[in-house]
Amino acid sequence: MSVLRYDFLWGGATAANQYEGAWDADGKGPSISDMCTSGSHTVPKRLTPVFEEHTLYPSREATDFYHHYKEDIALAAEMGFKCFRMSINWTRIFPTGMEEAPNEAGLAFYDRVFDELNRHGIEPLVTISHYEIPYALVETYNGWYGREVIDCFLRYCAAIFERYQNKVKYWLTFNEINSGIMPMGAILSLGTVKGYCGPVTEVPDEKQIRFQALHHQFVAGAKAVKLAHEKYPQFQMGCMCIFATKYPRTCHPSDVLLCQKESRIMNWFCADVQVRGAYPSYMNRYFAEHQIEIRREEGDDELLKEGTVDFYTFSYYMSACESADQEIVAAAAGNLVGGVSNPYLKASDWGWQIDPQGLRYTLNELYDRYQIPLMVVENGLGAYDKLEEDGSIHDSYRIAYLRSHIAQMEEAVRDGVDLMGYTPWGWIDVVSASTGEMAKRYGLVYVDKYDDGTGDLSRKKKDSFYWYQKVIKSNGEDLA
Numbered sequence: 001m002s003v004l005r006y007d008f009l010w011g012g013a014t015a016a017n018q019y020e021g022a023w024d025a026d027g028k029g030p031s032i033s034d035m036c037t038s039g040s041h042t043v044p045k046r047l048t049p050v051f052e053e054h055t056l057y058p059s060r061e062a063t064d065f066y067h068h069y070k071e072d073i074a075l076a077a078e079m080g081f082k083c084f085r086m087s088i089n090w091t092r093i094f095p096t097g098m099e100e101a102p103n104e105a106g107l108a109f110y111d112r113v114f115d116e117l118n119r120h121g122i123e124p125l126v127t128i129s130h131y132e133i134p135y136a137l138v139e140t141y142n143g144w145y146g147r148e149v150i151d152c153f154l155r156y157c158a159a160i161f162e163r164y165q166n167k168v169k170y171w172l173t174f175n176e177i178n179s180g181i182m183p184m185g186a187i188l189s190l191g192t193v194k195g196y197c198g199p200v201t202e203v204p205d206e207k208q209i210r211f212q213a214l215h216h217q218f219v220a221g222a223k224a225v226k227l228a229h230e231k232y233p234q235f236q237m238g239c240m241c242i243f244a245t246k247y248p249r250t251c252h253p254s255d256v257l258l259c260q261k262e263s264r265i266m267n268w269f270c271a272d273v274q275v276r277g278a279y280p281s282y283m284n285r286y287f288a289e290h291q292i293e294i295r296r297e298e299g300d301d302e303l304l305k306e307g308t309v310d311f312y313t314f315s316y317y318m319s320a321c322e323s324a325d326q327e328i329v330a331a332a333a334g335n336l337v338g339g340v341s342n343p344y345l346k347a348s349d350w351g352w353q354i355d356p357q358g359l360r361y362t363l364n365e366l367y368d369r370y371q372i373p374l375m376v377v378e379n380g381l382g383a384y385d386k387l388e389e390d391g392s393i394h395d396s397y398r399i400a401y402l403r404s405h406i407a408q409m410e411e412a413v414r415d416g417v418d419l420m421g422y423t424p425w426g427w428i429d430v431v432s433a434s435t436g437e438m439a440k441r442y443g444l445v446y447v448d449k450y451d452d453g454t455g456d457l458s459r460k461k462k463d464s465f466y467w468y469q470k471v472i473k474s475n476g477e478d479l480a
Contacts, residue, residue, distance in 0.1 A: 002475040003413045009123065009420055010472040011083030012076065012427025012444070013378050015175065017059050017132040019430045020089060022066035026105035029095025031132035032143075032191050033059045036200065038436045038451060041350050044199040045436035047187055049139075056453045058431040058438070063447040064457050069113050071459060072428060075445055077120035079465060080472035084122045085377055085423040086113070087130035087175065090156055097134035097152045102159040110160075114167040125377070125423065126168050127240065128157060128224065130175035131433055133191040143191025144180075144213035147297075150220040157224045165232050172240045172313060172377070173221035178270040179242060180214040188433065190214065211292050218273050219300055222307025229307075236310045239274040240377060243267055243314040243366070245358040249323035249340050259322040262339075268369075275312055275370045277305040311420065312370055315378030316405075319345070319358040349383050350440060356404035363412035363419065373418045378425040379405055382432065382440040385462065393446050393462040402464065402471075403479045410476060424468075428459070444468055 002008075017033035024030070032047070038056040039045030051057065065072055076084055090097060092106035117124050133143055134152075141148050179185035183205045186192045190213040193203060221239070228235040246263050248255035264282050272280040278301065279294075287294065320339025345353040359379070366374055381401040385393050402424060413419050426442030429449070438451050444464040449455035470478050 002477045003410050004476050008475060009083035011081040011085060011421065011423040013085035013423040013425050014428065014430055015130040016087045016089040017130065018433055019062050019065045021060065021062040021064040023060040025066060026109065027095055027103045028089065028106060029091040030135045031089065031091045032135050032138055032187060033132045035135055036436055040437050041435050044201040046199050047193060047196060049197055058436050062431050063429055063449055070116055073116045073120060075459060077122060079469045081122050083125050083421055083423055084117055085125040087127035088160060089132055090129060091134045093159060094134065094156050096136035098136060107163050114164060118167065123170065124168050125170040127172045127175050131188045138191040138194055142194040144216045145192045145209050147216055150216055153220045154223055157227060161228060161232055169234060170236050172238045173224055174217055175240050176242045176315060177217060177239065178266060180210055180217065181265060186210055207290050208292050212294060215294050219303055221274060222303045225307040225309060238311040238313050239271065239309045240313045241271050243316050243362050245319035245362050246339060247319065247321050249321040254324035255322060258324045262322050271312060273304060274309050275372065277308045311373040311375060312366060313375040313377040316359050316362055316376060317379060318352040319355040320353060348381055354401060356408045359405050360408040360412045363417045364415050367417040373420045375421045376409065377423045380425040380442040382442050384439060385441045385446060387446065391460050393460065395462045395464050398464045399467045406471065406476055407479060
């Protein structure tokens with residue numbers, strides 16, 4: 001008998017800005033992701049305030065879920081999905097973010113998507129804002145640095161909550177909200193880049209602006225949760241964070257303390273606010289040492305207490321080590337964050353260290369701390385896939401990655417963790433958020449789309465498609 005709950009939410013994850021395409025169809029406005037060029041893991045993508053001719057902006061078409069949603073949902077159903085993690089494109093509903101009334105054509109598109117999912121018996125898990133703030137809000141308010149954006153976001157939430165109250169049960173407020181503690185998060189999440197033009201890796205490190213903007217996201221998220229709990233009690237509201245698992249490089253106390261410090265800032269801070277409802281005391285020293293002063297309005301602290309989430313979700317791809325020894329320079333790449341490489345681990349094609357046991361460790365740490373249901377909503381292997389002449393894709397490396405991580409999830413459940421679901425990232429090939437490329441593929445379904453913008457967008461099943469189908473059917477018992 002499977003150790004996983006009978007209603008375990010097996011599925012896969014996507015994001016509108018990396019998947020949906022149709023960037024200007026049916027009244028949609030430009031989001032910040034639409035203003036980002038393509039790139040690679042050696043050449044960073046760029047943000048351009050105006051579109052450049054003869055430059056590829058991969059989110060414009062992405063892998064075109066907008067015109068392939070029925071086909072894609074049918075593929076998800078064939079795999080046996082119980083859950084389909086997706087996001088709503090804010091600018092499809094409010095093109096500039098500042099309109100008083102929503103765009104009906106945008107609302108109608110998601111009606112069709114949710115109805116199709118329902119027809120196949122698949123539960124949507126909807127991220128309200130996944131790396132795609134309206135670019136007009138960047139230009140007008142410097143993104144989330146402007147407190148005015150809170151009201152824009154709440155207007156958006158009110159519209160989609162009311163429209164989809166009978167179609168969506170599970171909601172996530174912000175994708176990887178803790179990306180905002182890093183400079184690159186200024187583009188991906190916060191939009192605090194008014195007037196900036198250049199590589200996403202060279203955004204000015206303006207901590208005061210970023211952490212103030214992050215505070216506004218905390219308040220907006222809490223208000224959204226409070227609205228949902230008061231008006232739509234059937235909703236389950238979650239948060240979503242990057243979990244960048246960290247180990248001390250050695251047992252030297254300096255390494256242990258550094259690891260604790262970095263983990264607090266990266267992994268615990270944003271979650272503590274959203275789950276526990278208050279700023280943690282350890283941030284006082286961090287703010288003082290970095291001359292950061294968070295401007296709060298009256299009632300903010302009460303809102304954070306009143307708007308705590310029902311469940312916690314996170315992305316987990318890799319782990320890294322922390323070392324206080326400045327001479328240890330073997331760096332490890334990672335999901336927006338890095339660290340010192342771990343000599344006991346192997347790495348992916350992009351240098352991300354593969355650590356299945358780290359997922360078990362992480363799940364236990366999270367559940368010990370928060371005691372609310374957990375869900376792994378991103379996990380997967382970005383790799384070069386070879387399309388054979390007969391149309392097959394033999395991705396045994398991806399199967400091995402997913403198998404080892406699912407096995408460790410099951411160990412965590414045996415340890416006592418309340419785990420509600422698993423949606424590996426990019427179950428179908430999408431544009432990479434960090435690098436803006438197609439070559440870094442995560443999918444169990446191959447999409448004929450390439451880094452030069454060519455491709456017929458046809459879908460092909462990889463070997464991992466059939467393997468995951470078997471895993472879901474057995475509720476995780478058959479991992480062979």
